[in-house]
Amino acid sequence: MKTRAGKLFPLGLLLGMGLLTSWLDILTQWQQPAQRVLNPNQPEYTIEQVSAKRFDEQGRPWQQLHAASMWKLPQAEAVHFTAPDLQQFQQGTPDYRITASSGSYRKSLDIADFSGQVHLQRASQNGKAPMHLYTEALRLDNRQQLASSQVAVRLDYGSSQIRSVGLIYNHQAGQLKLLSQVRMHYVP
Amino acid sequence: EKADSGKPIELAADRGSLDQKQGINILEGNVVATQGTLSMRADKTIVTRDAQGNQTLQAFGSPATFRQKVDGKNEYIEGQASRVDYTSASNLVILTGKARVKRGQDLVTGEQITYNTVSEVYQVMGSTPSASGTPKGRVTVILQPKPQDKP
Numbered sequence: 001m002k003t004r005a006g007k008l009f010p011l012g013l014l015l016g017m018g019l020l021t022s023w024l025d026i027l028t029q030w031q032q033p034a035q036r037v038l039n040p041n042q043p044e045y046t047i048e049q050v051s052a053k054r055f056d057e058q059g060r061p062w063q064q065l066h067a068a069s070m071w072k073l074p075q076a077e078a079v080h081f082t083a084p085d086l087q088q089f090q091q092g093t094p095d096y097r098i099t100a101s102s103g104s105y106r107k108s109l110d111i112a113d114f115s116g117q118v119h120l121q122r123a124s125q126n127g128k129a130p131m132h133l134y135t136e137a138l139r140l141d142n143r144q145q146l147a148s149s150q151v152a153v154r155l156d157y158g159s160s161q162i163r164s165v166g167l168i169y170n171h172q173a174g175q176l177k178l179l180s181q182v183r184m185h186y187v188p
Numbered sequence: 189e190k191a192d193s194g195k196p197i198e199l200a201a202d203r204g205s206l207d208q209k210q211g212i213n214i215l216e217g218n219v220v221a222t223q224g225t226l227s228m229r230a231d232k233t234i235v236t237r238d239a240q241g242n243q244t245l246q247a248f249g250s251p252a253t254f255r256q257k258v259d260g261k262n263e264y265i266e267g268q269a270s271r272v273d274y275t276s277a278s279n280l281v282i283l284t285g286k287a288r289v290k291r292g293q294d295l296v297t298g299e300q301i302t303y304n305t306v307s308e309v310y311q312v313m314g315s316t317p318s319a320s321g322t323p324k325g326r327v328t329v330i331l332q333p334k335p336q337d338k339p
Contacts, residue, residue: 173209175205175207176205176206177204177205178203181202182201182202183200184198184199184200185197185199186197186199188194188197
């Protein structure tokens, strides 16, 4: 009797361990959270008083963003900002700064759109006067290094001033295209 | 007038492109430029500035026209041509293509007129220097007699 029990014991033990493991497996099975159906017109999240800074390889300031709030809709890629204040640095020194009533950014296209009292200011460089651009809508295409607007713009450059409706500025080529209704006041 | 060159320049056009690196500014479509008493109208203007700050202006039109008050006199110079070139370094205005300059009552016409804004000397040619073969164009100069002072 003893020998039969001796033989059965390891089998019983194995069986028991197997049952125990599968039971624990069921218990600990990570249940995918039931997909919450989000309202597509309501933000998935909002962040208040955003302050973000990025640094270059030498640890110098590269980009700095402040915003009153930041939010995103569930099924949309764009991230939205209210009262964005974006500053771009070049080797640690301020290059340009953009403030607006609102803005949005799409990572896949690397495009930022600013609207409402948009003010782009380019710091004074190599003794040249600082440049200020005022408009109601401005798009920055970082990939193409283009700034563009389809509405009225005003550029102040020292005591000279340019107005037009529609503008495309190619940062790399240093070319500015004024699309229509061009008015210039140039002080020699 | 000489004082014009220190005055602000007002420009208006349908389209424009400014190339900071090349120093080339192009305006197109109903271009109107004014600086003091000088005013110019053209279909297209190209303004370039070299490293030394010397500026050249090219105006194209059908025709391109300009008008400026004579220094110290109540008299205007009016010019028109298919193309007007102005170089600040040499103070030369070159009108090419059915060129015509009127000053007060005096009139000069020809294929090309070169006018020095400092020395106020004109040079008129019946055809442009580049025209091949024997020049055929004619030059017209009409100078009104100045009223004699009564004894």
